[in-house]
Amino acid sequence: MDxxxxxxxxxxxxxxxxxxCDTGLAEVLEAAQVPKGSFYFHFKNKEDFGLQLVDTYAxxxxxxxxxxxxxxxLPHLERxxxxxxWQTELFRKNDxxxxxxxxxxxxxxxxRSPSFRKKLDRVFSELKKELAFQLDQARQGGELPDxxxxxxxxxxxxxxxxxxxxxxxxxxxxxPHEVFDRMIFERLLKTTTAKNK
Amino acid sequence: MDxxxxxxxxxxxxxxxxxxCDTGLAEVLEAAQVPKGSFYFHFKNKEDFGLQLVDTYAxxxxxxxxxxxxxxxLPHLERxxxxxxWQTELFRKNDxxxxxxxxxxxxxxxxRSPSFRKKLDRVFSELKKELAFQLDQARQGGELPDxxxxxxxxxxxxxxxxxxxxxxxxxxxxxPHEVFDRMIFERLLKTTTAKNK
Numbered sequence: 001m002d003x004x005x006x007x008x009x010x011x012x013x014x015x016x017x018x019x020x021c022d023t024g025l026a027e028v029l030e031a032a033q034v035p036k037g038s039f040y041f042h043f044k045n046k047e048d049f050g051l052q053l054v055d056t057y058a059x060x061x062x063x064x065x066x067x068x069x070x071x072x073x074l075p076h077l078e079r080x081x082x083x084x085x086w087q088t089e090l091f092r093k094n095d096x097x098x099x100x101x102x103x104x105x106x107x108x109x110x111x112r113s114p115s116f117r118k119k120l121d122r123v124f125s126e127l128k129k130e131l132a133f134q135l136d137q138a139r140q141g142g143e144l145p146d147x148x149x150x151x152x153x154x155x156x157x158x159x160x161x162x163x164x165x166x167x168x169x170x171x172x173x174x175x176p177h178e179v180f181d182r183m184i185f186e187r188l189l190k191t192t193t194a195k196n197k
Numbered sequence: 198m199d200x201x202x203x204x205x206x207x208x209x210x211x212x213x214x215x216x217x218c219d220t221g222l223a224e225v226l227e228a229a230q231v232p233k234g235s236f237y238f239h240f241k242n243k244e245d246f247g248l249q250l251v252d253t254y255a256x257x258x259x260x261x262x263x264x265x266x267x268x269x270x271l272p273h274l275e276r277x278x279x280x281x282x283w284q285t286e287l288f289r290k291n292d293x294x295x296x297x298x299x300x301x302x303x304x305x306x307x308x309r310s311p312s313f314r315k316k317l318d319r320v321f322s323e324l325k326k327e328l329a330f331q332l333d334q335a336r337q338g339g340e341l342p343d344x345x346x347x348x349x350x351x352x353x354x355x356x357x358x359x360x361x362x363x364x365x366x367x368x369x370x371x372x373p374h375e376v377f378d379r380m381i382f383e384r385l386l387k388t389t390t391a392k393n394k
Contacts, residue, residue: 019305021219097308103363107304108216110366111294121367155364156380159373160353163360166300167352169307170318176356183353188385 004042006032008056011049016098019108020050050109051119057101058123065127069134076138080131081185084161088168088177096172102127103162128154144189157184201239203229205253208246213254213295216305217247247306248316254298255320262324266331273335277328278382281358285365285374293369299324300359325351341386354381 001009010031015023025046029036043049068083091099098104102123109116132154138144160180167176198206207228212220222243226233240246265280288296295301299320306313329351335341357377364373 017308019218021216099304104304106363106367107296107301111214117367117369121369124364124367152376152379155373155376156357159360159364159377160357161360162363163356163358166303166359166363167321167356170303170314170321172314172318176352179349179352180356182349183385188380 003032003034003038007034007039007042007049008053011053012056012060012101015050015053016101016104020053020105021108021112025049047113047115050105050113051115054102054105054116054119054123057105058126061100061102061123062126062130065130069130075143076134076141077143077185077189080134080138080157081181084177084181088174091165091168092174096169099165099169100162103165124158128158131157148189153189156188160184200229200231200235204231204236204239204246205250208250209253209257209298212247212250213298213301217250217302218305218309222246244310244312247302247310248312251299251302251313251316251320254302255323258297258299258320259323259327262327266327272340273331273338274340274382274386277331277335277354278378281374281378285371288362288365289371293366296362296366297359300362321355325355328354345386350386353385357381 007028011023011028014028014031025039026036029039039049043052064087065083068086069079071079071082074082087100102120105116106120106124110120111117128151132150135144135148135150135153139146139148139150160183164176164180168174204225208220208225211225211228222236223233226236236246240249262280265283266276268276268279271279284297299317302313303317303321307317308314325348329347332341332345332347332350336343336345336347357380361373361377365371
């Protein structure tokens with residue numbers, strides 16, 4: 001692994017744990033086992049490092065979601081549902097520490113840096129777009145009625161999921177996910193079906 | 198206004214803007230026009246100050262919500278719906294800076310301090326309990342079907358609302374609230390009615 005990748009990998013772990021502002025570059029370089037002087041060879045400044053970290057997080061997240069979306073043994077809706085169950089399980093195993101770096105950085109950096117804010121907004125848009133595509137596939141396969149708007153529904157699911165992560169962190173229980181799961185998959189998407197019959 | 202109230206009031210404004218960790222006590226005391234030495238007369242330490250700040254935020258929030266809930270000119274559901282519209286309008290007017298101090302502190306302090314985490318969790322529980330009571334009133338008044346579970350629904354509404362705040366901060370648009378509003382009040386609560394007919 002090259003030095004830059006090592007820095008981003010160590011940074012991703014530390015920033016998820018401590019937040020961006022509280023993360024010291026020296027600590028990241030030490031964890032990455034990269035000489036202190038080489039940081040500015042790879043990054044313009046701390047903000048540039050942070051923005052590239054967002055790309056790193058987004059790639060990891062999108063790769064994980066893509067894998068879940070691609071499970072052809074399951075109906076589309078079950079793949080989507082399973083994705084949030086899987087993310088919740090990872091979060092629970094980590095005692096609800098950390099969570100979603102994109103959501104965390106949105107609240108931490110949204111007011112501080114327009115570059116961060118715009119990049120984080122773009123990541124959310126990409127996640128929503130992919131989820132909308134999956135919902136549309138479910139609709140085309142007859143798992144959802146034609147009346148459903150995949151884009152709006154995808155936006156709402158990602159929004160509610162971000163809220164569930166906030167609530168899981170403070171309650172240290174999976175209840176917010178369970179309620180999210182029931183409300184979205186048993187009620188919102190099902191009653192739409194019922195309505196359409 | 199006594200010195201302690203002035204400190205908490207100035208602190209509430211600064212912490213909402215900068216986060217808790219980045220807020221310096223000297224800055225709070227200067228804004229409150231209280232002599233530097235008197236902080237430790239009123240608070241045990243910075244964490245004690247932060248915990249009392251959470252109480253201050255919770256009281257302000259609950260008083261605002263109570264006022265909206267008490268508007269007897271409107272049906273119960275419209276009061277609830279109006280509450281989130283009003284909060285969104287305040288957020289928009291502030292260019293989506295700040296937001297909900299309880300949600301922000303949950304992500305900032307949830308992993309750092311068990312005392313913060315527990316107190317924030319309690320505030321969410323109180324907000325949910327009051328919202329569940331209002332939903333139950335709506336149900337008793339025939340605005341919602343008997344099949345609805347006020348507690349679970351209240352939990353989901355608060356959860357989705359927290360997510361909408363995250364999304365509004367990064368998108369700097371009210372779209373996440375509009376989607377939240379439609380999905381909850383036009384779809385989730387309405388289709389439940391349809392299902393029950």
